[in-house]
Amino acid sequence: MPRSTVASIDLEALRFNYRLACEKAGGARAMAVIKADGYGHGIAAVASALAEDAGKYAVACIEEALAIRDSGLKQPVVLLQGVHAGPDFSGCAEYGFEPVVHCHQQLQWLTKGPVPRFWLKVNTGMNRLGFRPEDLQGVIAGLETAGQKHRLIGFVTHFACADDLNSFMTTVQTRCFEAATAPWPDLMRSVGNSAAHFRSDQPLYDWSRPGIMLYGASPMIGKSGLDLGLRPVMTLQAPLISSRVVRAGESIGYGATWVADQDTRMGMVAIGYGDGYPRHAGTGTPAAIGGKRVRLLGRVSMDMLAVDLTMAPEAREGDLVELWGSTVSVDEVAACAGTIGYELLTGVTARVPRICG
Numbered sequence: 001m002p003r004s005t006v007a008s009i010d011l012e013a014l015r016f017n018y019r020l021a022c023e024k025a026g027g028a029r030a031m032a033v034i035k036a037d038g039y040g041h042g043i044a045a046v047a048s049a050l051a052e053d054a055g056k057y058a059v060a061c062i063e064e065a066l067a068i069r070d071s072g073l074k075q076p077v078v079l080l081q082g083v084h085a086g087p088d089f090s091g092c093a094e095y096g097f098e099p100v101v102h103c104h105q106q107l108q109w110l111t112k113g114p115v116p117r118f119w120l121k122v123n124t125g126m127n128r129l130g131f132r133p134e135d136l137q138g139v140i141a142g143l144e145t146a147g148q149k150h151r152l153i154g155f156v157t158h159f160a161c162a163d164d165l166n167s168f169m170t171t172v173q174t175r176c177f178e179a180a181t182a183p184w185p186d187l188m189r190s191v192g193n194s195a196a197h198f199r200s201d202q203p204l205y206d207w208s209r210p211g212i213m214l215y216g217a218s219p220m221i222g223k224s225g226l227d228l229g230l231r232p233v234m235t236l237q238a239p240l241i242s243s244r245v246v247r248a249g250e251s252i253g254y255g256a257t258w259v260a261d262q263d264t265r266m267g268m269v270a271i272g273y274g275d276g277y278p279r280h281a282g283t284g285t286p287a288a289i290g291g292k293r294v295r296l297l298g299r300v301s302m303d304m305l306a307v308d309l310t311m312a313p314e315a316r317e318g319d320l321v322e323l324w325g326s327t328v329s330v331d332e333v334a335a336c337a338g339t340i341g342y343e344l345l346t347g348v349t350a351r352v353p354r355i356c357g
């Protein structure tokens with residue numbers, strides 16, 4: 001019998017969240033961002049579940065796009081980082097991938113071989129990738145000279161602070177993008193990570209790019225996915241494999257960091273940082289047993305962690321513990337571990353089977 005430590009994936013919740021993204025996108029269409037193995041949920045399952053609705057997918061790199069084709073799906077796939085080697089452009093043309101071209105090196109690669117439909121990335125302030133607005137004219141003149149301009153389908157940019165409603169930066173970036181792309185009104189425009197869908201009056205143009213919200217986790221500072229009307233897609237659960245009473249004065253686990261101030265019934269759960277559960281989640285981080293919230297005690301080990309059973313006195317060996325899901329949001333656990341839901345979801349390791357329902 002395998003260990004019952006699993007990530008169960010609710011594909012109906014995924015579709016619900018995608019439809020919410022489409023509503024929030026207004027007149028824009030929403031390309032489903034399923035990079036990093038569908039944010040840790042399994043790219044094949046996620047892509048297939050959205051196949052009827054999503055007009056495009058977006059991933060980081062060509063390997064991920066090929067995984068979508070391996071699932072038999074034919075929709076265009078945007079490569080958000082473009083290609084990492086020149087010869088991959090002809091593969092893009094062949095497979096219907098739409099690379100984002102973000103630098104001069106990639107422009108040079110483009111001149112050799114078949115040219116796929118592609119996007120140009122405009123750097124409006126994120127300062128990771130993209131051409132400066134004032135360079136666009138020259139880039140596009142170069143594409144015309146090379147006879148490649150007709151393969152250019154549009155412009156993309158990416159927001160740095162869309163998760164923060166108090167920041168003015170998204171407005172500044174939007175104005176910058178609009179001005180930069182205005183000379184080419186016939187080309188498409190794509191902006192908008194998940195957070196941008198929760199900003200009123202934010203234009204999303206032709207294609208928005210929701211990622212984390214599809215999985216039910218929050219893109220917004222200070223809000224959980226539930227607060228935003230999203231449904232959690234992944235429930236990470238593991239069995240209780242042992243329970244005992246630790247006596248007042250005794251400690252639990254490595255470093256003996258947690259010491260009982262009174263006799264405490266505790267349980268060991270078969271999951272740890274070797275499964276992607278964050279080691280930085282300390283004493284007090286929530287989990288749930290049978291819908292009741294319990295708290296972690298002491299340090300997370302590689303294969304195990306301890307929970308306080310005071311609030312779940314009827315819990316027995318074999319019971320399933322929810323590490324995150326509908327009772328405890330991944331956003332809450334992430335906050336306890338000093339990170340974001342994105343990192344926890346993408347960090348669940350291959351040891352944990354994904355079970356789709």
Ligand SMILES: *Cc1c(COP(=O)(O)O)cnc(C)c1O
Pocket residue numbers: 033035080158192193194195209210211212213219
């Ligand atoms: C990952 C990514 C997205 C999706 O971001 P979320 O915050 O997960 O919605 C959108 N656009 C680009 C360029 C990305 O890299």
